[in-house]
Amino acid sequence: MGVVVLQTSVVGRLQIGGVSPDLVTMVVAYAAFRLRDNGVILLGFFSGLLLDASGTSVIGLLAFVMTLVAWGASLTREQGGRGVLVNALRILLLTLAGIAVHTVMGIAFGEWSLAVWETLRRMALIPVLNFVLAVVLFPLSNRLWVPSLK
Amino acid sequence: MYEFRSRGRTLALSLLLVVSLVLATLEVRADSWGVVRVGLGSWLVPLQRLAVEVFDPLVATVEGLAGIASLRSENAALRAELAETQAEMAAVEDQLARLDSLERLVGLDLPDVEQTRTLANVVGRQVGFEFHLRIDKGLEEGVVPGNPVLDENGYLLGRVGASSDDFATVIPLSADVEGLTVLVAGSVGVLRPQVGSELLSLEVVDSPPIVAEGEDVVTSQLSVSFPPGLPVGSLVGEAQVVGSVLRGSVRPFSDPQRARAVLVVSWPPGPNE
DSSP: OHHHHHHHHTGGGSOBTTBOOOHHHHHHHHHTTTSOHHHHHHHHHHHHHHHHHHSSSOTTHHHHHHHHHHHHHHHTTTGGGSOHHHHHHHHHHHHHHHHHHHHHHHHHTTOOOOOHHHHHHHHHHHHHHHHHHHHHTHHHHHHHOOTTOO | OHHHHHHHHHHHHHHHHHHHHHHHHHHHHOGGGHHHHHHHHHHHHHHHHHHHHHHHHHHHHHHHHHHHHHHHHHHHHHHHHHHHHHHHHHHHHHHHHHHHHHHHHHTOOOTTOOSOEEEEEEEEEEOSSSOEEEESOOGGGTOOTTOEEEOTTSOEEEEEEEEOSSOEEEEEGGGOTTOEEEEETTEEEEEEEOTTOSSEEEEEOSSOOOOOTTOEEEEOTTOSSSOTTOEEEEEEEEEEEETTEEEEEEEESOOTTTOSEEEEEOOSOOTTO
């Protein structure tokens, strides 16, 4: 809940190129180092639900997206411990997948207008921001990572 | 054991995905579903406020640091925008001044001038050996060479020098070599331009009058080219009598450099006027 509050109040103001880093995805990705599979998936679902509730989008969309991201995070848990760049790349791909799924689901539920360039800009910039943030926060991820956690 | 956990994970994942989709569908289809959002959202608002209070100084600092980089380019863009706006404002002010001039010309009450009048905009100025103005009315509007031209105050500005279909050139008094027959203190004289000066040279040959500085000079009824009684200028300095000739300088009332709109008078009048 704390991360959702930060994401929706503070992080949203720290914009680079008109977009902000996706802190919730990062926390879910890092949580996969410590939580078991069901815990990560539940964390993803409820964080997405809170994001839905705090915004104006259709309730359930981000819950769906973050559940899938959390599942992806739990699947790629082992790769996250292979070094700074691999973990950053993992987070980049998770963020990219999350935005892509959110876009598709948003269109399906009539939430998104097909603003192609805006979508592409978000899909390009937010994962890169998260990648950079993941590199910066590598010492933290290194401490969190626990080998062979299932 | 591992298989059991894997099944549990798949089950939890499927269940939560289905719940998400059901929630989204209800949100879209059910009108009263917004209560859930209000309920959940109301929990977050106080926490969001608290987070803003706590992190605001930090965010402001980061924003400030990030803003410095873009500040210069933003400044340059704003300066360019300001210059553009100022230019537009100047253009609008010029148009307003022109409109004011035209309105004054329409309401002008001229002595003994009942002839056709044509309003014209000054659209160009040529400064060189032959200073003249260009106006946007020509032969199609009845503007012909020799027509007197007045400024917005009804002061004589000059005469039309040349005219084409849709524009004409105006020779100001200070550049007109033909001279002008005027009346000063009841005596008839001639005004001519002086090279390199904005003042006009006045010569009164017959019965030089007693004149004082500031004496008004108007067009004479003896003039063929201009209607009588049009204000031309005023005497500057003391006039000198040399023999039987009075010589002095006259400053024209009109200023061709500032004229935005002029009035062209059809003169001499035609047979029907």
